[in-house]
Structures are given as C-alpha cells and as structure tokens.
Amino acid sequence: MRQVVMYAPGDVRVEEREDPKIIEPTDAVIRVTATCICGSDLWPYRGIEAVNDQVMGHEYVGVVEEIGSEVKNLKVGDFVVGSFVISDNTCEICRSGYQSKCVHGTFVSTIGTQSQKARIPLADGTLVSTPGQPDPELIPSLLAASDVLGTGWFGAVAAEAGPGKTVAVVGDGAVGLMAVLAAKQLGAERIIAMSRHPERQELARFYGATDIVEERGDEGVAKIKELTNGLGAHSVIEAVGTQESMMQAIRSTRPGGHLGFVGVTHGVELLGLELFFAEIHLHGGPAPVRRFLPDLIQLIWDRKIDPGKVFDLALPLDQAAEGYKAMDERRAIKVLLTV
Numbered sequence: 001m002r003q004v005v006m007y008a009p010g011d012v013r014v015e016e017r018e019d020p021k022i023i024e025p026t027d028a029v030i031r032v033t034a035t036c037i038c039g040s041d042l043w044p045y046r047g048i049e050a051v052n053d054q055v056m057g058h059e060y061v062g063v064v065e066e067i068g069s070e071v072k073n074l075k076v077g078d079f080v081v082g083s084f085v086i087s088d089n090t091c092e093i094c095r096s097g098y099q100s101k102c103v104h105g106t107f108v109s110t111i112g113t114q115s116q117k118a119r120i121p122l123a124d125g126t127l128v129s130t131p132g133q134p135d136p137e138l139i140p141s142l143l144a145a146s147d148v149l150g151t152g153w154f155g156a157v158a159a160e161a162g163p164g165k166t167v168a169v170v171g172d173g174a175v176g177l178m179a180v181l182a183a184k185q186l187g188a189e190r191i192i193a194m195s196r197h198p199e200r201q202e203l204a205r206f207y208g209a210t211d212i213v214e215e216r217g218d219e220g221v222a223k224i225k226e227l228t229n230g231l232g233a234h235s236v237i238e239a240v241g242t243q244e245s246m247m248q249a250i251r252s253t254r255p256g257g258h259l260g261f262v263g264v265t266h267g268v269e270l271l272g273l274e275l276f277f278a279e280i281h282l283h284g285g286p287a288p289v290r291r292f293l294p295d296l297i298q299l300i301w302d303r304k305i306d307p308g309k310v311f312d313l314a315l316p317l318d319q320a321a322e323g324y325k326a327m328d329e330r331r332a333i334k335v336l337l338t339v
C-alpha cells in the first residue's frame, strides 16, 4: 500500500509499505477512503517536534475490510469513522467520557492513517459505523468528525459554551472554526472569533460567529473586554497552543468563566500567581472525540451541520507533500487527501 512518511522536517514522501494485517483478535483492517493533514502534523514539519522516518496521519474514514475474531460491533463493508486515539470504550476512564485517556489507549499517529489501509486496534471501542454508505458529499464532514470537529466540540464543551453565554475562540485554524460551529450548536448567544484572515473570518461567520476580533495578544484581550462590559467572555476556547494564544485565552476569560484548551501546547508556561488570581476554570487536553462521535455522525448524516467546509484543498494521497507545503504556507486551512 501507499503511505505517507516524514523523513525529516519538510521532507514528506509517499512510499510503498507492507499492507497491514490482523494481529490481535480485536483488530480491524480498514481501507481508507479519505484522510487529511492536521495542524499538529505541522509541528514536526516545521522542526518544532523531533521527527525521523515517522508514518503520518491520525484522521480517517474508511471501509472495514477485515475483522479479528473478537470484533462484534462491526462487520466487513461497514463505513466507519474513528477517533485519533485508540480506546476500548469499556474501561472506567472511557465510561467517564475520557476515551482519549483510555487505560489501553494509544495514539493513531503511531499507526499512520495517511495511507491506503490501516490496522485499527480495539476496533469495537474505537470505530463507529455510519448508518449506511455515505453520499460522497458527506465524506469530508465525516472525516472532520475524526478529529477537528470532535476537538473543537470538546473545546466548546470544556468551556461550557451554551445558552446565554458569550464565547470567544482563540485560533482560526480548522479546530477554532469547528469550535465556533460547536458553540453555535450548543446554543451560545454570542460567538467572537479571533482571526485576521478574511477567508477564515468568512468561514467563522458561516459557522456562527457574531463578532470578529482581529487584534492579538494584550490588544485582543482588551477588545474582548470591550465587547463584554469589561468582564471578559464566559467561555473561551484556545485552539493554537502557543504562549501568546494561551495567555490571550486566560486573560479573555471572566472570573468564574471556563477556558477549554485544545491546541497542543508547545513551550507554554503558566505563572501560578496569575492563574490563582484569574479565578477561572481550565479544562483541556487531547479531545475525547469518541465520546461525541455517535452524535456528530448523526448531525452530519441529517445534514444539520457542514463541518466539511474546513477542507479548502483536496489532493490525491500521492501528492501529500504538496498538501503539507500548502498548509505550512497557510495557503490552505486544511487539506483532504483522497485515497
């Protein structure tokens, strides 16, 4: 099969690799229909995270090709969506809704789904079948559910976005845009998207943003305060992961408010005393996408949400290197790879 491998920062290749096989009786092998490049794949691409001959990709939808003898919830031919973390969905942590910290969990990025096929361990717990074979136009949206939609949704839930709330979203990448969509679906009254890119602002408005703030850092915080009677937002979602964005998010949250942080943090250090006096709720981490998948799939299936619009470039898997380049240069928000 063909598979994307990152040899070194900036060096992405598509290679011939051995087809995956069932190893454990709880495995499934899927034929990947579509996969994509994640904002987090840019950290190694830019040399901020170490990388050496790494298989890439953790977002995927596809068709079950083979199942192990103990797989009960899936059958060959099912169209499936899976989260970016393998989870049994039965342990105490999974049952509490934190499948991304499953006691048997592993990251799908160690398997690599920017490939024609993938072996998915703990298939019963990890994969969710769609109600039938999807229409082709639903595939980008179902793929978005695999990570960016589920992650944005978790950010909004962690920030307690809901009726009567003013929500601010820091970050206008795919996850930030999906957090806007989630906040809207959860009934937020006002949604402020922080973005300085016209085409991303437009998408944020499409997904439900009522206000746009272009300023960043302390100026961005001042603008949020100005829009909220000097108090700050009730709910803030951080979807970048840098020191600046994290501080911007913390300082934009009103006392007693909630901050959901879902950008993978890089070099972020928080001062205890500032946190102490901020008096806000902080909740974040790798999103337990599996918790939300059944509901998100249904919303997509019923055409109530259209998260697939975050993909603004689609390329064949063999052109993955061009996809990485386009995202790195911010020519594309998110790149879908057709398989």
Ligand SMILES: [Zn+2]
Pocket (backbone or CB within 6 Å): 087, 088, 089, 090, 091, 092, 093, 094, 095, 099, 101, 102, 103, 104, 105
């Ligand atoms: Zn578990």
